[in-house]
Amino acid sequence: MFHQNYNTSIVSQYHPTVRKHVQRLLTHLLSAPGDQHSHRHHAVGGILMNVAYGFDPKSKEDPYIAEALEVVHAFEAVLLPGAFLVDRIPLLKYVPAWMPGAGFKRFAEYYRNATYSAQRKPFNFATDVMNEVQPCVTTKMVDSLPDADDPMYAEVKDDLIIILGASYMAGVDSTTGMLSMLITAMATYPEVQEKAQAEMDKIVGPGRLPDFGDRNDLIYIKALIIELLRWHQIAPFAIPHKTTEDDFYDGYFIPKGTIVLGNAWAVLHDPEVFENPMEFIPERYIKNGNFNDDLINPLDFAFGYGRRICPGRYLAMDMLYLAIASILSMFEILPPKDATGAPVKIELSFSGGPVPIPKPFEVVIRPRSSATEKVIQSLSE
Numbered sequence: 001m002f003h004q005n006y007n008t009s010i011v012s013q014y015h016p017t018v019r020k021h022v023q024r025l026l027t028h029l030l031s032a033p034g035d036q037h038s039h040r041h042h043a044v045g046g047i048l049m050n051v052a053y054g055f056d057p058k059s060k061e062d063p064y065i066a067e068a069l070e071v072v073h074a075f076e077a078v079l080l081p082g083a084f085l086v087d088r089i090p091l092l093k094y095v096p097a098w099m100p101g102a103g104f105k106r107f108a109e110y111y112r113n114a115t116y117s118a119q120r121k122p123f124n125f126a127t128d129v130m131n132e133v134q135p136c137v138t139t140k141m142v143d144s145l146p147d148a149d150d151p152m153y154a155e156v157k158d159d160l161i162i163i164l165g166a167s168y169m170a171g172v173d174s175t176t177g178m179l180s181m182l183i184t185a186m187a188t189y190p191e192v193q194e195k196a197q198a199e200m201d202k203i204v205g206p207g208r209l210p211d212f213g214d215r216n217d218l219i220y221i222k223a224l225i226i227e228l229l230r231w232h233q234i235a236p237f238a239i240p241h242k243t244t245e246d247d248f249y250d251g252y253f254i255p256k257g258t259i260v261l262g263n264a265w266a267v268l269h270d271p272e273v274f275e276n277p278m279e280f281i282p283e284r285y286i287k288n289g290n291f292n293d294d295l296i297n298p299l300d301f302a303f304g305y306g307r308r309i310c311p312g313r314y315l316a317m318d319m320l321y322l323a324i325a326s327i328l329s330m331f332e333i334l335p336p337k338d339a340t341g342a343p344v345k346i347e348l349s350f351s352g353g354p355v356p357i358p359k360p361f362e363v364v365i366r367p368r369s370s371a372t373e374k375v376i377q378s379l380s381e
C-alpha cells in the first residue's frame, strides 16, 4: 500500500498539496518568525495528513495531530536501547502490570490504546465524510477494500488504517528535523546561503516563488539538499534490521537472527572520501557546473536499506525541495545576536535515541527584501 501510494510516479499528484502548505509556511514565517520551528512542523504535518486523509488541519491545535504526536514521541522513547528495565531483565516480562519494574506494561497498554485511537480517528473522519474530503490515499484505498462481508475485509482494512497512521507518525519529525538542519546550516554558513540565493535570483527571479518546474535548473539547491542529508542524518543507524538467514560479509560470519545496524554516519563522514566531512560544503556535489554523480550519494544511506527502506522518501524529497527553495528565495536566515550584538553560534541539541530530532533553537528569519515580502503577502489565503 505504501509503495503503491508514495512511489516516485505518484508523488507528483501531491504537488498541489505540498505547494499549498509550503506557501502557508511562508506566510506564517513572515507574521511570526519566532515560532519557526512549530510552523515547519505544522506545514509538514499538514501535508502528510492532507495526502493520507484528504483534510487540511489548518489549526496547530488540530486534535488528530495532537493525538498522533503523543504516539510519535512515545515511539521515539521506546526506540532508545535500555529505555525499560525489562530490556536488561527479561524475566520482568512475566510479572503483573501493577508490580514495581513492570512500568513498561502500563506504558505499553496506555500507548496501545493511544495508537489505536490516533490511527482510527482521522481514518473514520475521512471515511464518514468521503464526499467532503479531497481525493487522497484513504478515498482511493477504501474503494479497493474487499466487500464488507468478505472474510478478509476486517484484516485488510486494519492494515490500511495502520499504514496510513504510519505515514504521519514516521514522516513528520524526520522531515521537520531535516528542515531544522537547513536553518542551522544557513545561519552558520552565510556564504552558502548567498550562493543559493544568487542561483535562485538568476533562475527564478525576484517576483515569484520557485516551483517544481524549476527543480532541474537549480543545481546548487540540489547539491545543498544532498549535502544536508550527508551532513546530518535524522536516523544515522536507520531502524535495527535482523538477518533472516546465515550470511558472510567481508570474511565475517553473521548468524541468522543477528541485529544489524547500518552506520550511515560513518559512511557519509569518512575523511578518506569527504574532505572536511564535518563542514557543510554543497560545492563537493558540483563538478563543471553540473551535479557531481561521482561522489557517494547520501540518498543511498539516509533513508535506510533493503526491504525496510523509507517508503516516504520521494514525498520527503519533494517536501524538502519546495520548502527549502521557497524559504531561501524569500527569507534571509541569520544567527541570533548576544547582548553585545555579536552573532551567536547555533549549537544544535537533539532528542536522544536512534532518531535524534533537533530541539527548537533561536534564529533570525526575515524577508530578503520588500519585493519578497510583497510576494509572500500576496499569498494570503
Ligand code: HEM
Pocket (backbone or CB within 6 Å): 006, 048, 166, 167, 168, 170, 171, 172, 174, 175, 178, 234, 235, 238, 239, 240, 302, 303, 304, 305, 306, 307, 308, 309, 310, 311, 312, 313, 315, 316, 317, 320
Ligand atoms: C527527510 C525525511 C525522512 C527521512 C530522513 C527518513 C528516513 C527513514 C529511515 C532511515 C527509515 C528506516 C529505514 C530502515 O530501517 O532501513 C525510515 C523508515 C520509514 N519511513 Fe521515513 N524518512 C523520512 C520521511 C518519511 C516520510 C515523509 C514518510 C511518510 C510519508 C516516511 C515513512 C516511513 C515509514 C512508514 C518507515 C518504516 C518502513 C518499514 O519499517 O518498513 N518517512 N525512514
